[in-house]
Amino acid sequence: MGSESLRPTPIKGVLDIETYVPGKDKVPAGVKLHKLSSNETPLGPSPKAREAFASIAENLEFYPDGQATALKTAIAEVNGLNPKNVLCGNGSDELLGLLCSVYLSPGDEAIYTEHGFLVYRIQILARGATPVVAEERDARADVDAILAKVSERTKIVFLANPNNPTGTYLPFDEVRRLHAGLPGNVLLVLDAAYAEYVKRNDYEAGIELVGSAGNVVMTRTFSKVHGLASLRIGWMYAPEAVVAALDRVRGPFNLNAAAIAAGAAAIRDRAHVEAAVEHNERWRDWLTSELTALGLTVTPSVGNFILIHFPERQGAGAAEADGFLTTRGFVLRRVAGYGFPNALRMTVGSEEANRGVVAALSEFLKEEE
Ligand SMILES: *Cc1c(COP(=O)(O)O)cnc(C)c1O
Numbered sequence: 118m119g120s121e122s123l124r125p126t127p128i129k130g131v132l133d134i135e136t137y138v139p140g141k142d143k144v145p146a147g148v149k150l151h152k153l154s155s156n157e158t159p160l161g162p163s164p165k166a167r168e169a170f171a172s173i174a175e176n177l178e179f180y181p182d183g184q185a186t187a188l189k190t191a192i193a194e195v196n197g198l199n200p201k202n203v204l205c206g207n208g209s210d211e212l213l214g215l216l217c218s219v220y221l222s223p224g225d226e227a228i229y230t231e232h233g234f235l236v237y238r239i240q241i242l243a244r245g246a247t248p249v250v251a252e253e254r255d256a257r258a259d260v261d262a263i264l265a266k267v268s269e270r271t272k273i274v275f276l277a278n279p280n281n282p283t284g285t286y287l288p289f290d291e292v293r294r295l296h297a298g299l300p301g302n303v304l305l306v307l308d309a310a311y312a313e314y315v316k317r318n319d320y321e322a323g324i325e326l327v328g329s330a331g332n333v334v335m336t337r338t339f340s341k342v343h344g345l346a347s348l349r350i351g352w353m354y355a356p357e358a359v360v361a362a363l364d365r366v367r368g369p370f371n372l373n374a375a376a377i378a379a380g381a382a383a384i385r386d387r388a389h390v391e392a393a394v395e396h397n398e399r400w401r402d403w404l405t406s407e408l409t410a411l412g413l414t415v416t417p418s419v420g421n422f423i424l425i426h427f428p429e430r431q432g433a434g435a436a437e438a439d440g441f442l443t444t445r446g447f448v449l450r451r452v453a454g455y456g457f458p459n460a461l462r463m464t465v466g467s468e469e470a471n472r473g474v475v476a477a478l479s480e481f482l483k484e485e486e
Pocket residue numbers: 156207208209210211234277280281308310337338339340341346349350351
């Protein structure tokens with residue numbers, strides 16, 4: 118049946134997408150796995166979130182609340198926001214995709230930075246739009262380079278702040294300068310997935326700017342500091358017009374009941390968040406100095422991960438280090454797809470994992486001398 122010459126054809130751009138490769142989680146049999154490849158928290162979620170999740174098992178036959186009211190209310194209360202400006206998503210990845218669905222037509226352009234999060238590129242191409250890459254400077258977003266890429270076709274600028282996989286950030290006066298240079302019809306998306314971890318006086322996630330401008334949104338996630346990556350929960354703070362547009366396009370029940378309940382409990386447990394941030398700060402600093410002492414270069418990070426650069430020496434590169442670490446149970450992330458062929462990204466892990474990686478890398482570098 119049917120003609121050989123006729124077949125369904127994906128829209129332009131879709132077949133240019135390189136499928137997203139998630140962090141690995143496989144080690145040899147019998148070796149204890151320390152997964153340090155996806156920036157998940159070593160502390161796990163709040164016990165209150167686990168309880169809320171378990172309570173959902175009694176009611177699986179019912180559709181969830183399509184407005185995710187309990188979650189939205191908790192997010193709004195904790196952050197001092199109007200719930201009308203909050204929209205929840207099946208992970209912030211879904212929200213990034215919805216923003217592209219709503220604001221990009223085929224032929225439009227959207228900008229992201231040289232070492233920026235790869236989900237942006239995928240979602241831009243999926244709409245038949247054109248990804249435009251702005252160079253970074255010293256592995257940090259460069260406002261002038263971004264502004265130089267703006268054209269009449271530009272509809273969205275994506276900025277991960279702090280960025281993954283570099284861990285670098287733009288001070289907020291730079292973000293304001295970026296916004297000031299954009300035409301009002303260009304949407305500035307501030308992806309603040311790691312905002313909770315940043316303790317710098319010159320950093321802001323973007324709440325004030327969203328409140329005062331009509332063309333800025335901030336996305337956040339429960340996958341990192343809240344330890345709920347498996348449940349897929351993200352949220353966005355945005356002008357009401359943006360929320361209203363996305364609300365029309367999203368799945369009517371895009372958050373499941375377990376996500377709504379566990380997310381609300383997690384964000385209200387401020388003590389757990391604080392503990393996670395403190396653990397991170399202590400061990401990120403420790404890892405950075407220990408690895409630097411081994412002769413490796415670490416990009417200064419404000420997130421819950423570090424980017425480790427390996428020597429150009431034959432046999433001592435990121436690929437060999439990755440293999441060596443994996444046989445010992447430490448799974449880090451290769452980042453060649455982000456423009457770092459000779460680096461590994463390591464999530465700040467438990468004390469055991471952190472000490473283990475430093476010991477293993479010390480051994481690795483000695484062997485290769
Ligand atoms: C981890 C991460 C996210 C979170 O994605 P979810 O879909 O919410 O799990 C978003 N942006 C960046 C830059 C990230 O690293």
